Amino acid sequence: MSSGTDHEDRFRRVYAADFQPLLAYALRRVAHPEDAADVVAETLLVAWRRREDLPPDGEARLWLYGVARRVLANHHRGGVRRQRLGERLRHRITATMAADPGSEVPERLAVRAALARLGELDREVLMLTVWEGLEPREAASVLRVSPAVVRTRLSRARARLRELVGDDLGPPGHVPGVLAAPAPKEGR
Incomplete structure (x- = not known):
């Protein structure tokens, strides 16, 4: 004890x-x-x-x-x-x-406005995986949903965000970096 x-x-x-x-x-x-x-x-x-x-x-x-x-x-x-x-x-x-570094991105306001137009669960899934660096299974634990739901919502949220913000290529840290799938973490 x-x-x-x-x-x-x-x-x-x-x-x-x-x-x-x-x-x-x-x-x-x-x-x-x-x-x-x-x-x-x-x-x-x-x-x-x-x-x-x-x-x-x-x-x-x-x-x-x-x-x-x-x-x-x-x-x-x-x-x-x-x-x-x-x-x-x-x-x-x-x-x-x-x-x-997110506060230094000039397109931050455009991304925030686009995020606000996403559904609550889609927005939260995107923010947990991209900004907090969580794996889908970890985001699923936080949100109390299945990992499959997170993966589906993440795919849909990225596509919708691309529609809202655009997907022009820019320097690292530019808005498309938010839209790209994060590199897989080693050991997981």
């Missing part, structure tokens, strides 16, 4: 490993950075309260994405602003935004 200290240590490891990806996940899904801070804070509060239930290390991030997805749904549905974090967290958000 594990002690409370073991669960606290495990939570600290998960926090250290998954804070930045979780923050990037939230930043890409809200209009204001302070809303992302609220989503991450609430997600980590759930993780802290349920630290004894955290899945194994390889699945903890997927579990956190699932929690964050539900927090975001509540945030969007209710339209209620969450408590703002202190200056330290805002500083981390600024550092993360500056390091996110």
Whole structure:
């Protein structure tokens, strides 16, 4: 049986490993950075309260994405602003935004507008696989659907996004890079 200290240590490891990806996940899904801070804070509060239930290390991030997805749904549905974090967290958000290459792509607004025109599940599948770098089976775990549904939705979402944005070839990082299938990860 594990002690409370073991669960606290495990939570600290998960926090250290998954804070930045979780923050990037939230930043890409809200209009204001302070809303992302609220989503991450609430997600980590759930993780802290349920630290004894955290899945194994390889699945903890997927579990956190699932929690964050539900927090975001509540945030969007209710339209209620969450408590703002202190200056330290805002500083981390600024550092993360500056390091996110997606925020430097000139076509970012066109991509966001096109993404907004996709259905909710298609948009989320595309964002999880392209921006968060998840495999279809991992995205399926976050979304609680089958991997086959994710693969079908991903194909359809890419095709629809190409229609909306265009598929002209440009330098690396250009919009078509968003539309291309990611290279398979080794060992999977």
